[in-house]
Amino acid sequence: MATLPVRNLDDDLVRRVRIRAAEHGRSAEAEYPEILRLLLFRDEADQANKRQRVAECPAEFGRLTGGRGSPPSAAHLLERRVPQESGRRRDRARPADCGAGG
Numbered sequence: 001m002a003t004l005p006v007r008n009l010d011d012d013l014v015r016r017v018r019i020r021a022a023e024h025g026r027s028a029e030a031e032y033p034e035i036l037r038l039l040l041f042r043d044e045a046d047q048a049n050k051r052q053r054v055a056e057c058p059a060e061f062g063r064l065t066g067g068r069g070s071p072p073s074a075a076h077l078l079e080r081r082v083p084q085e086s087g088r089r090r091d092r093a094r095p096a097d098c099g100a101g102g
Contacts, residue, residue, distance in 0.1 A: 006032070 014028070021031035 004032075 017031055017035070018028045020035075021028045024031065024034070026034070
């Protein structure tokens, strides 16, 4: 197994690791790798969930638009410039998880 020396840790952080280790019946030295393992696996799971949501976006778009797809950009521009018969612009539904802010 590899060794990973860690220096310059805050005293409060070391105290918390020691408390956590005692709660789990381990030494602080045994607790460090467990903390890293839990953190890294959780990160991988979060990334996998995000990838899954992005992969589902085309299907969600199709569901929301009834399979009609999206009109060309020119149609969107005209829609903004030319009032609809009802006098207001039509709003389209968007999947919540498919935005750029993700």
